[in-house]
Amino acid sequence: MSMTNGVRALVRRTHEERVLSALRAHGALSRGELAAKVGLSRTTLSEITASLLQRGAIVVADTDAAVREGSGRPAERLALDPGAGQVIGVDFGHRRVHIAVADASHNVIASGLEEYANGTPWDERLAIAFKLVERLSQETGVHYGALQAVGIGVPGPYTGTSSVSPAVSWKNQLMPHGVDAAFEERFDAPVFVDNNTRLAALAEASNRPDVVDNLVYLRLSDGVGGGLVVSGRLVTGTKGFAGELGHIMVDPNGSMCRCGKRGCLETVASAPAILAACRDRGVSVETIADLGLEVAKSNPAVDVVLRDVGTAIGRVLGAAAMTLNPREIVLGGEIVRIAPVLVEQAASTIRYELYPIPTDEPLVVRAAQLDDSDGALGAIAAIFHQSPLLAGYPEPSASGDHDQPQRSAQ
Amino acid sequence: MSMTNGVRALVRRTHEERVLSALRAHGALSRGELAAKVGLSRTTLSEITASLLQRGAIVVADTDAAVREGSGRPAERLALDPGAGQVIGVDFGHRRVHIAVADASHNVIASGLEEYANGTPWDERLAIAFKLVERLSQETGVHYGALQAVGIGVPGPYTGTSSVSPAVSWKNQLMPHGVDAAFEERFDAPVFVDNNTRLAALAEASNRPDVVDNLVYLRLSDGVGGGLVVSGRLVTGTKGFAGELGHIMVDPNGSMCRCGKRGCLETVASAPAILAACRDRGVSVETIADLGLEVAKSNPAVDVVLRDVGTAIGRVLGAAAMTLNPREIVLGGEIVRIAPVLVEQAASTIRYELYPIPTDEPLVVRAAQLDDSDGALGAIAAIFHQSPLLAGYPEPSASGDHDQPQRSAQ
The missing domain is CATH 3.30.420.40 (ATPase, nucleotide binding domain)
Structure with a gap:
């Protein structure tokens, strides 16, 4: 059967990815071992490895002289180049x-x-x-x-x-x-x-042994922002504004927000807003570190502020959870690290909102695990x-046949 | 380059889809014309058309005897079988x-x-x-x-x-x-x-000349349900509960909902809830048809009820719009058809919520266009x-080369 260029490129990428995977899994391999493991002809494999060597993705690690049985020229063993930035x-x-x-x-x-x-x-x-x-x-x-x-x-x-x-x-x-x-x-x-x-x-969705396909992320910082992973993909929205959870209204009589509306989540849940609310209750805090000290002292005024904020966050995230039915909701930002009560209070508010949904595998509400490099x-x-091979397309396999439409929901 | 079975199946489906597309676009064609149009060898094309004929997807429409120039046996012309349910x-x-x-x-x-x-x-x-x-x-x-x-x-x-x-x-x-x-x-x-x-x-997202990639749908009926299309795909959620907009809380002091919570959108925006709210204001309505008559008479009590409902709907959909940044929000259900004010009031509430987002291509809020067959x-x-060819994967083209990772956001 003839192949178009597009299909040819897909086939080549499939083969490259399979060669790299085999080297990841097994370490250094000779071309013969590679060909057997990935199910390719020696000729095809040579084309693939030549291109990968030329681009520096793989290197010649050594030869199999030490382990080789029988006669003949020792074969080169190929390995991933540990210094190649992909x-x-x-x-x-x-x-x-x-x-x-x-x-x-x-x-x-x-x-x-x-x-x-x-x-x-x-x-x-x-x-x-x-x-x-x-x-x-x-x-x-x-x-x-x-x-x-x-x-x-x-x-x-x-x-x-x-x-x-x-x-x-x-x-x-x-x-x-x-x-x-x-x-x-x-x-x-x-x-x-x-x-x-x-x-x-x-990053939070990808940072676990089991990748989380559906996740809602909220970050409390100078502002309040969010991000959505739906069916394993980042959601951008029509104009790039998806995940703007910080500018959902939580109080029609609330403070003016920098976005021009009144009572957005950001007006109560940003780090500056939380510090200001503490000061309004007579707690002298200027920085998040100050707030951390008060939390450590179990200051009851601070606890009230943080629980109110957690409830407001929980309302917004509860609605998002009913909309998207995620597996995890993650709260990020420095203030979350010093005030775990925010996560706790948000979680119980979200759990109330999710009451109608069966709880055999309950939603996880947790603090972010990654640091600022996230x-x-x-x-x-x-x-x-x-990568085209990973983007929602069943990877061609040596044995499987993807001739049938998939039966799973999106 | 050798091909695995999975890639082979993909190639065959690509070719079949291309043959069907050509017949869709050009009507009946001979195998020779088809081969030229889809860029396949006669041998490959014969395999493809034999399989399609055998399955009844296409038929032999006629021969080219009438239009043929030169000598030789007339060639069969193939066409889509107009009676083949796909x-x-x-x-x-x-x-x-x-x-x-x-x-x-x-x-x-x-x-x-x-x-x-x-x-x-x-x-x-x-x-x-x-x-x-x-x-x-x-x-x-x-x-x-x-x-x-x-x-x-x-x-x-x-x-x-x-x-x-x-x-x-x-x-x-x-x-x-x-x-x-x-x-x-x-x-x-x-x-x-x-x-x-x-x-x-x-169906609402696919029912226009330009398919709408991002859409939020809410249906007001005996209950209130929803559906999301994100990046051209239906959103299912982790456990199949995505789009449950009817059970987002709109009033912490509201009525009990059949789901077990209090004050869900459904308790104010389902058809029975709207009719009950009208009766509470002394308007005698038992059916949606009755309500239609009152709307036609511009009954002010009914207008107040419908605007309150529209505002509640708009709050929930406004939050969904800030979360997902859709291109369209669609309201469906019989009650929407008889009470356009619901859409109008919801739209202005949503527009307030969307204030921070640039308005060069504003969100469309509209009533559903399809009937009960939707x-x-x-x-x-x-x-x-x-279909694997359509599911989020760039279709291999005769000229294009999909060797590069795509640059677009998901």
């Missing part, structure tokens, strides 16, 4: 950039961060990021010759459709423009850009998710 | 079953419904549905020899993962069990089952969406 994840925050580099095994082989002042222009942030990428290479020996893609997290909404479509923005808020093009030019690799809170959601890790996870 | 969509409601049959052009070529009493056991509903399928064949000449799949809508949550996993259910509510297995056995075709309100959402049409749409 994917770079970048997270531009308001005050720092985080970068992580992953190898073909999806392991992070280098990471670091660089701080800058709030309001630093984007061209300077880019220069800082590029310098950090170089520094990581010098410090760890990682190289970028086999780079498949770069994933980038940015603050604020982002549709990330392509470098030609401008980034969308909140009203009156400056957005990074051309960040993707700059990285594409610098690394000659495809670039994926998305909101960094959303990427953190994907955006960069999520950018890497997004790239691995984006 | 997909059957079934929607079991509480009181009737709707069935629609679609051909390879995705056109509905037969449809009908059969009523039964509320509470009719599932084995009787199945027998009624099978009889209706036969009746449609006798009345319209449609045949099921080329059947690809059957899509089935049922009331209540449904994970639809496979015939071996039991249907999940609301607490204390009987769910159809074995419906999928019965259809699989009867038609020897794969079966897809999902909640019928969710399928109606997909569930069966949605079941058909779900099958066409489920």
Whole structure:
């Protein structure tokens, strides 16, 4: 049967992925062993390994002379190049950039961060990021010759459709423009850009032995943002605004929000709002660290504030849970780490809302497990998710036949 | 390059789909014309057309004797079989079953419904549905020899993962069990089952020249249910409960709901709840038709009730819109058709909630366009969406090369 170019490319990627998987699973293998393990002809396998060697994704590790039985020339054994960066994840925050580099095994082989002042222009942030990428290479020996893609997290909404479509923005808020093009030019690799809170959601969903297919993530920080993973995919929404849980109204008579509405979740659940509410009750707290001390002392005024906030969060997340039926709801941000009562109170509010749903496998409500590098890790996870072989398509298998429409719901 | 069975099946389906598309676009074609149009060798094309002919998906329409230039035996011209049902969509409601049959052009070529009493056991509903399928064949000449799949809508949550996993259910509510297995056995075709309100959402998303990728659907009926389309896919949720917008709390002091909570949207926005609220204001209405008469008379008490309901709906849908950033929000159900003010009031409430989002392409809030057959049409749409070639994977093209990870966000 003849093949079109598109199908041919798919077949090649399938084979490459299978070769890399075999090397991940078994360590160094000769071409003969590889061919047997992945079920390919020697000729096809040679084409595949030549391309992978040329791009630096794999290396010749040694020969099988030591273990070889019988006569003949020893065969080279191939292995993953431990220094080959396959994917770079970048997270531009308001005050720092985080970068992580992953190898073909999806392991992070280098990471670091660089701080800058709030309001630093984007061209300077880019220069800082590029310098950090170089520094990581010098410090760890990682190289970028086999780079498949770069994933980038940015603050604020982002549709990330392509470098030609401008980034969308909140009203009156400056957005990074051309960040993707700059990285594409610098690394000659495809670039994926998305909101960094959303990427953190994907990182939390991917950070366990069992990947969580359906997850709602809420981050309490200077603002309140969210991210959704639905059926294993990040949800962007029509204009890049999906997951804006911080601007759902929780109190029609509440305070004015920076978004222009009144009584958004952010007006009660952002870190500054929580600190202000504590001060209103006579508790002298200026920073999250101060708040941590009061929590440690079991200050009852602080407990009331945190439980009220937890209830407000729980209302919003409860509605989101009835809408999306996720497996996990995750609360992130520094203030969650010092005030576990927020998670506890939100969880009981959510559980009430979920009363009608059978509880044989109850929803998990938990604090985030990753630290501030979650955006960069999520950018890497997004790239691995984006690979055509992984993006919602049944992987062709040597034995299975995908001739039938799948029976499962989406 | 060698091919695995899985890739081979994908290639064959790609080719079949391309042959069917060419016949859809151009009408009857000879094998030679087909081979040229789809870019396949004559040998490969003959394999493909032989299989399609054998399954009754296509027929020999005529020969090219009339238009042929030069000598030689006239060539057969092939065409889609206009009577070949490719997909059957079934929607079991509480009181009737709707069935629609679609051909390879995705056109509905037969449809009908059969009523039964509320509470009719599932084995009787199945027998009624099978009889209706036969009746449609006798009345319209449609045949099921080329059947690809059957899509089935049922009331209540449904994970639809496979015939071996039991249907999940609301607490204390009987769910159809074995419906999928019965259809699989009867038609020897794969079966897809999902909640019928969710399928109606997909039908509304697919019912326009431009398919709507992101849509939230709410149906006001005896109960209040919903469905979500995210990135072109139906959202099921972890346990099949996604889209349960009717059981989001809108009033902590509200009435008890049949789900066991207090103040769910359903307690104010179901058709019975709306009629009861009108009676509480002294308006004598027993049926939706009665309500329609009062709306036509611009009864001010009825207007107040409907606007209050519209506001409650708008609160829930506004939060869903901030969560999912859909392109359209659709309100369905008989009561929406007779009371457009519901949509109007919900729309302005939603618009307030969406204030922070740029309005260059504002969210559309509208009444449903399809009638009660929406569930069966949605079941058909779900099958066409489920086809491996359409399910989130870039279709291999003769010219394009999908070697690069896609740059778009999910």
